[in-house]
Amino acid sequence: xxxxERIRCGNSNCFLIKQNNRAILVDTSRTxxxxxxLESCRQVDVKLIVLTHGHVDHIxxxxxxxxxxxxxxxxxxxxxxxxxxxxxxxxxxxxxxxKLVLALSLESFKHDIVEAFEPTLFLNEGDSLENYGxxxxxxxxxxxxxxxxxxxxxxxxxxxxxxxxxxxxPTVSMLYGDKQIMLASATKITEQGxxxxxxxxxxxxxxKQWVKN
Numbered sequence: 438x439x440x441x442e443r444i445r446c447g448n449s450n451c452f453l454i455k456q457n458n459r460a461i462l463v464d465t466s467r468t469x470x471x472x473x474x475l476e477s478c479r480q481v482d483v484k485l486i487v488l489t490h491g492h493v494d495h496i497x498x499x500x501x502x503x504x505x506x507x508x509x510x511x512x513x514x515x516x517x518x519x520x521x522x523x524x525x526x527x528x529x530x531x532x533x534x535x536k537l538v539l540a541l542s543l544e545s546f547k548h549d550i551v552e553a554f555e556p557t558l559f560l561n562e563g564d565s566l567e568n569y570g571x572x573x574x575x576x577x578x579x580x581x582x583x584x585x586x587x588x589x590x591x592x593x594x595x596x597x598x599x600x601x602x603x604x605x606x607p608t609v610s611m612l613y614g615d616k617q618i619m620l621a622s623a624t625k626i627t628e629q630g631x632x633x634x635x636x637x638x639x640x641x642x643x644x645k646q647w648v649k650n
Contacts, residue, residue: 438455438456438457438458439455439456439591440454440456441453441454441455441590441594441596441635442455442477443635443641444466444470444473444474444477446466446473446474447467447470448604448638448639449464449466449467449494449495449637450464450466450635450636450637450638450639451463451464451465451466451470451474452464452596452635453477453478453481454571454573454588454590454596455481456570456571456572458482459481459482459569459570459571460481460482460483460484460571461483461484461485461486461487461566461569461570461571461588462474462478462483462486462487462502462506462508463486463487463488463489463588463596464487464488464489464495464496464598464637465486465488465495465496465497465498465499465501465502466495466497466498467493467498467549468497468498468501470498471498471501471502474498474502475502475505475506478505478506482570483506483508484508484569484570484571485508485509485511485558485569486499486502486503486506486508486509486510486511487511487512487560487566487586487588488510488511488512488516488556489512489585489586489587489596489597489598489599489637490516490519490581490582490584490585490586490598490599491512491517491518491519491520491523491582491584492519492523492542492546492582492599493523493546493549493551494545494637495598495599495637496519496520496551497549497550497551497552499551499554500551500552500553500554501552503554509556509557509558510554510555510556510557510558511556511557511558511559511560512556512559512560512584512586513559513560513561513577513583513584513585513586514556514584515579515582515583515584516583516584517584519582519584520551520553520554521551521553523546523547524543524546524547526582526614527614528542528543528546529612529613529614529616530611530612530613531616532611534604534605534611535611535612538611538612539611539612542612560575560586561575561577562575562576562577563575566588571590572590572591573588573589573590573591574588574589575588575589576588576589576595576625576626576629577622578598578600578622578625578626579615579618579619580600580613580614580615580616580617580618580619580620580621580622580623581598581599581600581610581612581613581614581619581622582599582614583614583615585598585599585600585622586598587626589629589632592632593631593632593633594632594633594635595626595632595633595634595635595644596635597626597634597635597636597637598636598637599612599636599637599638600619600623600626601623601626601634601636601647602636602637602639603636603638603640603642604638604639607634607636607639607642607645608647609623609647609648610623620648623647624647624648626644626647627644627645627646627647627648629644630644631643632644
């Protein structure tokens with residue numbers, strides 16, 4: 438059995454990558470969704486929790502789920518400082534909808550509490566996750582945050598966190614720390630070829646050209 442299960446948590450997503458009754462949980466959403474996520478995770482043997490980046494809407498349940506499942510937490514080292522304070526890395530937006538999302542996000546960054554945790558594993562470009570029972574590798578996708586990452590799964594699926602978004606329509610991330618690096622990461626996703634894109638926010642779609650020349 439091979440499956441990527443999308444766990445909808447309001448306007449954000451977590452994903453269970455399942456293979457032969459083993460699984461990796463990607464992102465952990467917000468506190469109010471922890472029971473829903475845990476119920477899905479209880480159906481399989483979760484070997485690892487991967488965080489695509491350090492923003493609160495992706496990490497708020499990390500400590501809780503790690504303890505409940507006995508699964509270590511992995512992320513890119515560059516985003517570790519965001520665990521304690523999401524405001525440490527400035528965020529920007531260009532368009533009207535992006536600025537609205539940014540304003541709402543900054544309120545969350547300022548006030549939402551994240552239970553402290555220490556990642557067990559730091560992930561980098563090209564790292565394989567086969568030791569955890571899943572045919573997947575890490576793809577570095579900085580720009581939204583310095584340490585944003587994604588996963589290439591079975592050569593046919595890409596979990597991209599917030600490097601791309603589908604909140605209102607599929608697009609490059611509406612929020613960024615560095616716009617040019619974000620656009621380069623979006624181009625990198627396009628270069629992965631035919632694949633299904635799984636967003637941190639919104640429904641999955643087919644890969645395409647994300648940055649117009």
